[in-house]
Amino acid sequence: MTTPPSPAGPNPDLPSWSTPDAPASGVPAPGTPPPGAPAFGPPTSGMPAYGPPTSGMPAYGPPTSGMPAYGPPTSGMPAYGPPTSGMPAFGPPTSGMPAYGAPDGSGLPPGGAPGWSGPPTGPVVGGPGAGWPSGDRVPSTGSRNKLIIGVVAAVLLLVCGAGAVAAVVGGGGSDKKPTSAAGGASASPTPSKAPEPVTATAYQTLLTEVDGLMGPAWQKVAGAKNQAATTEAVQALVDAAKASGPRFASLTPPKEAAAGHEQLKRAFDAFRNDFIALTGTVKNGEICAGSAAVAQVTGLQSATYLREAVKAFGSAFTFGAWLPAPVAQQTRTLANGTMVKKGTLNGSGEFTINNSGSDTDVVVSLVPNGTKVAAWTVYVSAGKTYKVKRVRDGNYQVYMTTGVDWDAAAAGFTRSCEFEKFTDLLEFKTTSRQYTTWEITLKASVGGNADTDAVDPGDYPQ
Incomplete structure (x- = not known):
């Protein structure tokens, strides 16, 4: 606790003094501070005084709810005995703190101290400290002992109710060893033996x-x-x-x-x-x-x-022959117009595939409606156009796939592949006077008249 400065003057909120009681033999006159003590005055803010207690602070009289009274002091609480650090007591005031002079011969506060009613009788609890007034102690009485026990019980209840660390009554420090959460004594784990290497x-x-x-x-x-x-x-x-x-x-x-x-x-x-x-x-x-x-x-x-x-x-163990040396990614292509699947081309129709506006190679398949087998399949390079001639008459679904790195063995692109089909069928019909010509442009454009749908890779015809 920080020592407050000496008060500047009387506190108008405190009750007036009455004539102090006569001191006991050998006790300084009531109301007179010891030599060198600071001037009397109102206590500083938040510090206890002899008068109406501040909020939550004890006073000399009946204790406030849950607060200790005259009896053995709890830790850090004031009592009649050596004053705790910075706390007032009946005796020489602590630095900067007022006191109402020395207690009387019974160890009680001087007469006229505000807030005092029905002082108990009994000895001063605790031995005198430096500056404590001389005088014989009064022998203890049974009623005083009962009061002390009651006060300690009240203090313990206060501490437990506040959720603080539990106090130990009637004994010094304990030398018991801590126990585990289950109630047994704690023990250091025994290090396990390292597993033996396999052969x-x-x-x-x-x-x-x-x-x-x-x-x-x-x-x-x-x-x-x-x-x-x-x-x-x-x-x-x-x-x-x-x-x-x-x-x-x-x-x-x-x-x-x-x-x-x-x-x-x-x-x-x-x-x-x-x-x-x-x-x-x-x-x-x-x-x-x-x-x-x-x-x-x-x-x-x-x-x-x-x-x-x-x-x-090394040569001691054999493992990992399934993993080859690093293999570089490839970018294989076919020549523009290469027939991936030639099929039968003996009709009169013509089919032009315009891939000039695209930067991706495309493979187009013409599949007879109602089947999953391509009549023929052609490879058209990015930026190129190719015309397939002699298309046989019939209704066809147009499938196409785009991507990078054409794997001839797999008959497909190995990376960045997409699969689509045109929504509408294309009809090729030949008469004695005319034959059918279709052209598709694979670059998306505003105003285009052909829609496409995505196709699951597993449903793409071969």
């Missing part, structure tokens, strides 16, 4: 089993010819990696496999996320054939980790 033979068996999971899944990806097959194959690769990775996580390898083992764990941690991301790129058409998926995976950092593991194993 080299057992470790090689594990590597062979993981190869048996990853190898077939990888071959399925490499052989996927279209987007639907690639989606299924990549999911198989994800499942194989999820089943393989945890088998290395908690294993202690033999000493000769330690370096490779750490790289292998790192590889499968990365594979799990990389393969899941790959499924997304396949579904959105960014990757739409196995050859593009192979090129993407072999260039990942996760694949580099696996190669480093194989290198660290």
Whole structure:
């Protein structure tokens, strides 16, 4: 508590003084401060005084609700005895604090102190401190002891009700050891023994089993010819990696496999996320054939980790033959007008495909209405136009696919592929006097008269 300055003058809100009682033998005159004590005056703001108590502060008289009275002081609470730091007591005032002189011979406040009613009798509780007035103590009485016990109980209730730390009554500090939440004594955990390394033979068996999971899944990806097959194959690769990775996580390898083992764990941690991301790129058409998926995976950092593991194993262990060296992404094309599927062209009709306004190659198929098999399919380069002659009469649905990197073996684009069809049918009809000619322009334009619909890759005719 900070020591307040001496009051400047009387407080008009305090009751007036009455004549102080006569002091006991050897006690300074009531109302007279000891030599060197500061001048009497009103207490500073928030400090207790002898008079009506401030809000929540004790007074000399019946205690306020839940506040201590004359008895053994609780921690930090004033009592009749040595004053606590900065708190007033009956005796020499603390620095800057007023006091009503010395207590009388019974240890009670001087007569005329405001707010005093029915003072109890009994000894001063606590020994005198520096500056405490001399005089004999009055022997204690039974009624005083009962009052002290009651006050302590009230203080304890106050402390507990306020949610403070529980007080200990009737004893000093405890040397008991803390217990656990369950009530038992706490104990230090016993360190567990590190697992023994597996043998080299057992470790090689594990590597062979993981190869048996990853190898077939990888071959399925490499052989996927279209987007639907690639989606299924990549999911198989994800499942194989999820089943393989945890088998290395908690294993202690033999000493000769330690370096490779750490790289292998790192590889499968990365594979799990990389393969899941790959499924997304396949579904959105960014990757739409196995050859593009192979090129993407072999260039990942996760694949580099696996190669480093194989290198660290050296000749001691065999693993990872299913993963090839990095494969570069390709951008393969066909010549403009190449017939991907030649079919039968023995009619009189003509079909012109104008791709001059596009920067993407396109493959167009003319499919007889009601079937899923193309009559013929032609490759038209970006920025080019091509006319197919001798189209046979009939009603046709026009399908087209665009993309990057034409894989002739898969008969499709491997990246950035899209699949569409024209909403309306095209009719080719030949008479003795005329034949039908159609032209489609593949660049979107305002005022165009042909609508297209997206086609699921699995429904695209071959």
